[in-house]
Amino acid sequence: MDIEKIKKYLKNYSNKIKIMEVCGTHTSVIRKSGIKDLLSDNINLVSGPGCPVCVTSVFYIDKLIELSKEYIILTFGDMVKVKGSKKSLADISNKIVLYNPMQAIDLALQNPTKKYCFAAVGFETTLPIYALMLEKCPDNLKLLTSLKSIIPALEYICDNEKTIDAFLAPGHVCAVIGAKPFYSLAEKYKKPIIITGFSPLHILLSIYTAIQMFELKNYSVKNLYKNVVKENGNENALALIDKHFHIADDYWRGIGIIKNSAYVFDDDFNVNNIEDIIETKIDGCRCTDVILGRINPIECPLFRKFCTPLNAIGPCMVSSEGACGIVYS
Amino acid sequence: MCVAVSGKVLNIENDTATVEIMGNKIKANIGLVHVIVNDRVLVHAGCVIQVLDKTDAEDLDDIWNELLEITGEN
Numbered sequence: 296m297d298i299e300k301i302k303k304y305l306k307n308y309s310n311k312i313k314i315m316e317v318c319g320t321h322t323s324v325i326r327k328s329g330i331k332d333l334l335s336d337n338i339n340l341v342s343g344p345g346c347p348v349c350v351t352s353v354f355y356i357d358k359l360i361e362l363s364k365e366y367i368i369l370t371f372g373d374m375v376k377v378k379g380s381k382k383s384l385a386d387i388s389n390k391i392v393l394y395n396p397m398q399a400i401d402l403a404l405q406n407p408t409k410k411y412c413f414a415a416v417g418f419e420t421t422l423p424i425y426a427l428m429l430e431k432c433p434d435n436l437k438l439l440t441s442l443k444s445i446i447p448a449l450e451y452i453c454d455n456e457k458t459i460d461a462f463l464a465p466g467h468v469c470a471v472i473g474a475k476p477f478y479s480l481a482e483k484y485k486k487p488i489i490i491t492g493f494s495p496l497h498i499l500l501s502i503y504t505a506i507q508m509f510e511l512k513n514y515s516v517k518n519l520y521k522n523v524v525k526e527n528g529n530e531n532a533l534a535l536i537d538k539h540f541h542i543a544d545d546y547w548r549g550i551g552i553i554k555n556s557a558y559v560f561d562d563d564f565n566v567n568n569i570e571d572i573i574e575t576k577i578d579g580c581r582c583t584d585v586i587l588g589r590i591n592p593i594e595c596p597l598f599r600k601f602c603t604p605l606n607a608i609g610p611c612m613v614s615s616e617g618a619c620g621i622v623y624s
Numbered sequence: 625m626c627v628a629v630s631g632k633v634l635n636i637e638n639d640t641a642t643v644e645i646m647g648n649k650i651k652a653n654i655g656l657v658h659v660i661v662n663d664r665v666l667v668h669a670g671c672v673i674q675v676l677d678k679t680d681a682e683d684l685d686d687i688w689n690e691l692l693e694i695t696g697e698n
Contacts, residue, residue, distance in 0.1 A: 296688075296691065296692065296695065318626060319626070320626055320627055345626075347626075371669075394669065394670060395653075395669055395670025395671070396669060396670070397653050397670055397671065398670070417626070418626060420626040420628065420668055420673065421626070421668065421669055423656050423671075423673065424653075424656075424668070424669055424670075424671045424673075427653065427655045427656060427671065430655075465626060467626040467627075467628045467666075467668060467673070468626060470628070470666060470673055470674045471673060471674075492683075496684075497687070500687055500691060503691070504690070504691060504694055507691075507694050507695055508694060511694075513694070517690060517694065518690075519687050519690055521678075521683070521686055522676050522677065522678045522682075522683040522686070523666055523674050523676060525674075529656060529657065529673060529674055531656050531657060531658075532656045532657075532673065535656070616627075
């Protein structure tokens with residue numbers, strides 16, 4: 296077997312298959328590398344809910360803006376443009392953009408008279424870093440969390456979207472949680488799940504693997520990122536997560552409530568009772584269908600005509616890792 | 625948001641490592657892993673989240689072996 300043989304196979308593949316790449320970074324590499332040009336039209340790659348910014352609720356943003364009257368909001372840059380019901384963090388001045396959550400600790404210690412709130416958003420990749428923060432958090436630094444778990448989201452998709460044939464699992468989430476949590480998912484829903492890295496070659500080979508396993512009815516997990524993803528993940532990180540967080544239901548923008556999909560801790564600011572959250576549907580916006588892999592962004596009637604990165608209507612256009620933002624750019 | 629990059633640990637001071645990533649030197653917290661100087665590591669949002677135990681070439685060899693196993697060409 297060589298790469299030319301694989302490319303030829305992928306270009307001439309004649310059965311229909313739909314593969315969901317769960318991670319926004321995978322979506323980005325697929326678009327930027329031109330991988331789609333190497334594939335037969337019968338291989339449909341769709342994006343999943345793997346951009347944490349895109350699935351963070353409107354109410355979370357509203358709460359941050361409310362808290363900014365009392366706290367200096369600390370946030371990752373991705374979150375700044377995401378709209379709440381009226382405003383985004385771009386509209387407030389009482390904020391600081393950070394790259395590293397641990398910088399928040401230094402900031403709070405250096406300025407003990409000021410009050411800070413970190414917008415703790417993310418999946419399991421970032422989660423242990425917040426757990427590390429909680430080990431050292433001074434009293435003048437609080438967290439408002441929107442921390443989501445990817446496995447319940449994939450279960451939700453498998454329960455509700457029957458057309459997905461295989462998944463490319465998010466490699467850096469897997470670096471923390473390991474390969475094992477995906478085993479029961481693959482078996483229960485009869486889907487090949489490929490854990491893969493982020494180079495174009497990694498992704499191309501994972502697509503080939505997914506197709507081979509689908510054809511062979513091999514519904515299991517194949518780890519093609521073993522250098523990073525161990526069977527049991529990062530056990531130190533998982534122990535720290537267990538120490539500080541417990542599981543709760545959560546609201547996913549564009550989807551609704553997914554059971555057992557949030558990590559929360561006891562002193563977390565309360566966003567709202569999630570049962571009470573009712574999001575206003577934006578006319579024409581099909582972000583929900585994009586996140587659930589029903590359509591590709593170009594099939595949304597607002598895409599490029601009304602919804603652009605400078606005037607993002609839906610959450611998938613806001614983030615650089617949102618499917619619409621990636622396809623647009 | 626889950627972007628992470630690999631690099632090599634140049635030195636360690638308390639809970640912080642200096643990691644060389646594509647010619648740039650950055651500081652990264654090592655509170656989630658046990659690392660030593662010269663380890664290759666994966667850095668996400670200013671923290672080392674995993675230690676890599678193979679070179680890129682060895683990693684690629686592993687992937688080919690996995691593919692051969694799937695297709696029954698082993």
